[in-house]
Amino acid sequence: MTQDATLDGKVMVTGGAGYIGSHAVLALLDAGYDVVVIDNLVTGFDWAVDPRAAFVNVAVEDARVRDVIREHKVRAIMHFAGSVVVPESVSDPLKYYRNNTAATRSLIESAVAEGVPHFIFSSTAATYGTPERVPVAEDDPKVPINPYGMSKLMTEHMLKDVSAAHPMNHCCLRYFNVAGADPQGRSGQSTVGATHLIKIAVEAATGKRAAVSVYGTDFPTSDGTGVRDYIHVSDLAEAHVAALALLVERPAESHTLNCGYGRGFSVLEVLDAVDRVTNHPIERRLEGRRAGDPAELVADNAAILRTIDWAPRRDDLEGIVRDALAWERQLAERAR
Known part of the structure; x- marks a missing residue:
């Protein structure tokens, strides 16, 4: 660990062989932290774990996790493992x-x-459900409209109670729509059957899919399609590193912060951006709404900007698409 990293021990990253987790591993290593990854590889890939990190194939609920914590002198946990569809x-x-x-x-x-x-x-x-206002702030009502959002909100409550009862502080980072890939091409979204729009769109752009389904064209938005706040995965990973530094510096404080750019794009606007980047239109199939999808989710990101030492560096939709496309082409080469 370099002098820039202030943690006296390792960071354990759960789900570090997955999409967001592997980028957090890169950001931690690049910042000088020592890292151990645990992942059961149900959806992750061992090749996605940077070789500078230690790796243990184990599920987060396994009793052996305590041995990993002890053996690697873990002083912080970043928890990404879970189901997300x-x-x-x-x-x-x-x-x-x-x-x-x-x-x-x-x-x-x-x-x-x-x-x-x-x-x-x-x-x-998704903890907010269908927000009463947009952009949505951290203290707005949390009324999840699907089990995914509720399962995450329950964990937020657990952490709040545990931090009150034990010497542990925490930071819950509420992601909006994560997209893109490491600009250096070291990692990206590799999940088979992914449901993220930009991932699906670049798969279509590279011929892996015949078309992109647009779920819902009758939302109360500018063009009838759902609006989301898309954040570059590498910006998100760097936010985790900054949040860790804050927890170490102020051990009596815990935080819950939105991770987004504060601007939304509709499904059709995203697909238009993909068309511009590739200079080749992809086929769009208009379908009905999916269960559990709100019309619009955009972050009020004022709290994260004032709380941690972080600011977006990749807030550009076409740039996000370009990085995602470059990774998709790299995956295609890997499959040959």
């Missing part, structure tokens, strides 16, 4: 309460038992 959470809610809530309870118990003082949680804007 909103429509699936509606059709299979018990999977989400098992993977996102019950498993996280076990992980937090392991952290408390081993005296880990800092915990950063990968939460979601």
